[in-house]
Amino acid sequence: MARLDVRAPKVTQKVKLKVKADTGANANVLSIRCLKQMYSKVEDPTTVLQPSSTILTAAIVNGSTLQQIGNLNLATTFDDSVLAQLHGKRCEPATVNKKLSKPRSYTVETPKNRTLRRNRKYIKEIPIKAAKELATRKVTFDLPDERQLDELQKETTELPAPRRSSRVKRKRRDSKRQNTSG
Known part of the structure; x- marks a missing residue:
């Protein structure tokens, strides 16, 4: 100290x-x-x-004198682009609306227009450049064609391969000896 x-x-x-x-x-x-x-x-x-x-x-x-390694500018304004952790899941992009009366609590609006209350612990600041990229990013995915769907259905209907060993595990004999001698 x-x-x-x-x-x-x-x-x-x-x-x-x-x-x-x-x-x-x-x-x-x-x-x-x-x-x-x-x-x-x-x-x-x-x-x-x-x-x-x-x-x-x-x-x-x-x-x-203490060695000065660097400076860090902390954001002090609202309407910042942030990543908010939702219900213990992955972080999603969001916008801070306002600070609440409770300590370290904020209301956050997600891209799906959901307004949530989040503690500062679950909010991570992201750079402005990355926020703009997240806002303009479009999610695209390819739907499988009919052949691929048929193959997927065949794979799911097949039974799994039988196991090599189906032997039942038994208790060790050492534990029986300790119980009878004690």
Whole structure:
């Protein structure tokens, strides 16, 4: 666990956050609660929350700077194209309509015009390019002709081949010896 001192630009006071950070992880993210605490006394937080080149230092490693691997822009708007997992099945393309009052809950509309409530756990963001491709993709399949249908019917009516061994499995004798001696 590392203690990080994070100083945000354009904040009039010095704000110190204690956060748990796993420096071996792909990403470390502050919770919304921490951000709300940081910017609760700022008049217009939308002007403050801008990208910056803040350098994080680790207190437990003699104040050395943490290696910055990369940045990730998180989507904060609705009407995003997403993949929604439906009833434990495969993910399907969908569109986020609105956020609900329950934590991490959203209403999602599927291409079949079904409106469902989904938790953030079951929603996966997809890139815009892939979303456009999914929306324009047409599903096509070939119907089998009459000959193929006849062959399929013959295959299903044939009985399966008999098994090599039809011997009944019996209990092992070792278990009988243990039961009688004990």
